[in-house]
Amino acid sequence: MFADRTNWNLSTNRLAQAVERQRSSGRKLLDLTASNPSECGFQYDQNKILQALQHRGALEYRPDPRGLKSARTAVAEYYQSLEATVPTEDVILTTSTSEAYSFVFRLLCNPGDELLIPSPSYPLFDFLADIQDVKLIRYPLFYDHGWHIDFHSLRNGVTPRARGIIVVHPNNPTGHFAKPEEMSQLQEICAVHDMALIADEVFLDFALDRKRRRSFVEEHGALTFTMSGLSKICGLPQMKAAWLVGSGPTDKKREGLARLEVIADTYLSLNTPIQVAAPALLDQRDGFQEQLMARVHKNLAELDSQLERQKVCGRLEMEGGWDAVLRVPATRSDEDLAVEMLEQLDVYVHPGHFYGFPADGYLVVSLITHEPEFLQGIDRVLRWTQGLS
Numbered sequence: 001m002f003a004d005r006t007n008w009n010l011s012t013n014r015l016a017q018a019v020e021r022q023r024s025s026g027r028k029l030l031d032l033t034a035s036n037p038s039e040c041g042f043q044y045d046q047n048k049i050l051q052a053l054q055h056r057g058a059l060e061y062r063p064d065p066r067g068l069k070s071a072r073t074a075v076a077e078y079y080q081s082l083e084a085t086v087p088t089e090d091v092i093l094t095t096s097t098s099e100a101y102s103f104v105f106r107l108l109c110n111p112g113d114e115l116l117i118p119s120p121s122y123p124l125f126d127f128l129a130d131i132q133d134v135k136l137i138r139y140p141l142f143y144d145h146g147w148h149i150d151f152h153s154l155r156n157g158v159t160p161r162a163r164g165i166i167v168v169h170p171n172n173p174t175g176h177f178a179k180p181e182e183m184s185q186l187q188e189i190c191a192v193h194d195m196a197l198i199a200d201e202v203f204l205d206f207a208l209d210r211k212r213r214r215s216f217v218e219e220h221g222a223l224t225f226t227m228s229g230l231s232k233i234c235g236l237p238q239m240k241a242a243w244l245v246g247s248g249p250t251d252k253k254r255e256g257l258a259r260l261e262v263i264a265d266t267y268l269s270l271n272t273p274i275q276v277a278a279p280a281l282l283d284q285r286d287g288f289q290e291q292l293m294a295r296v297h298k299n300l301a302e303l304d305s306q307l308e309r310q311k312v313c314g315r316l317e318m319e320g321g322w323d324a325v326l327r328v329p330a331t332r333s334d335e336d337l338a339v340e341m342l343e344q345l346d347v348y349v350h351p352g353h354f355y356g357f358p359a360d361g362y363l364v365v366s367l368i369t370h371e372p373e374f375l376q377g378i379d380r381v382l383r384w385t386q387g388l389s
């Protein structure tokens with residue numbers, strides 16, 4: 001009865017089962033995988049947010065397939081604050097970055113066409129690709145005093161069916177930004193092979209050194225779709241508002257955006273109240289970002305100070321984002337380690353294989369976890385791993 005593309009293994013995996021067991025045991029869980037900022041105890045400008053949701057404009061329906069002009073102008077102003085110029089007509093609003101991905105996949109790919117994705121990276125790509133009948137080709141990132149794109153493998157991965165390259169800037173969970181030189185190479189490869197570049201910048205504002213990084217919206221060498229949204233930059237995933245920005249050679253950009261407009265017009269998925277509220281919601285991001293980065297710095301300092309007191313584990317360098325990657329003895333699979341930590345320590349961490357790390361020995365922890373929980377969880381993990389080597 002059902003299409004092959006939905007033929008997923010729907011059984012609960014071992015780690016999810018272990019989480020269930022731990023939760024039903026009634027013991028307190030130290031959850032080092034927190035990724036929902038609205039549940040991490042940050043103080044939002046509640047008055048501003050709630051007032052924005054009461055705007056009279058929410059009572060009218062004047063659909064615009066690219067999104068309300070006022071909301072697109074707020075997005076253009078966001079880029080202005082990053083010293084980048086984005087014309088409002090180059091912005092298309094979506095309900096989420098995931099929806100933006102699916103629109104762009106539909107724009108670029110016939111069934112079975114290929115997109116290149118970084119590895120390790122964000123695990124949702126597999127489902128997005130399945131649903132859009134796209135085949136993913138992984139290009140490796142390698143670690144050598146920081147993360148780098150393996151351009152040799154990336155170039156080898158480009159087949160006649162390749163339609164685009166995805167880059168996550170900074171990447172999740174490795175926390176590295178594409179360097180200006182890498183950005184140019186990505187543009188050049190896409191231009192030569194007539195592919196599009198798809199840049200996910202949901203964590204762009206979260207550089208550890210708080211220095212502005214160049215956005216892909218400023219790149220014009222190849223057709224580029226840059227995505228972001230309120231879920232990370234404003235810490236408001238519940239609002240379901242995101243966008244994509246087209247840039248690149250004028251004719252291709254115009255045609256790409258015109259076709260995307262038809263896709264967006266078919267769904268008109270973004271609701272009016274959120275679009276009307278979007279300027280005010282974007283406006284309160286600084287206060288949220290400051291708190292979040294303060295926590296990331298505090299947890300990272302705590303992690304480093306605990307790591308200094310032992311020799312068995314380490315952490316990989318990162319430049320931004322909300323996660324840290326721990327290097328632990330690869331005495332068993334990452335999944336086994338994560339399950340044992342849940343069962344023996346009541347600590348929940350993500351195994352590296354969840355993000356496609358090429359070998360065992362990596363665990364991912366969230367730096368936006370409440371500080372006391374983070375301190376205690378890392379303490380338990382590091383004490384326990386001393387017995388592993």
Ligand SMILES: Cc1ncc(COP(=O)(O)O)c(C=O)c1O
Pocket residue numbers: 035095096097098099122168171172200202228229230231237242
């Ligand atoms: C790299 C990356 N892109 C996109 C998303 C999803 O964003 P949205 O909530 O806008 O779909 C996430 C969520 O964790 C992410 O890590």
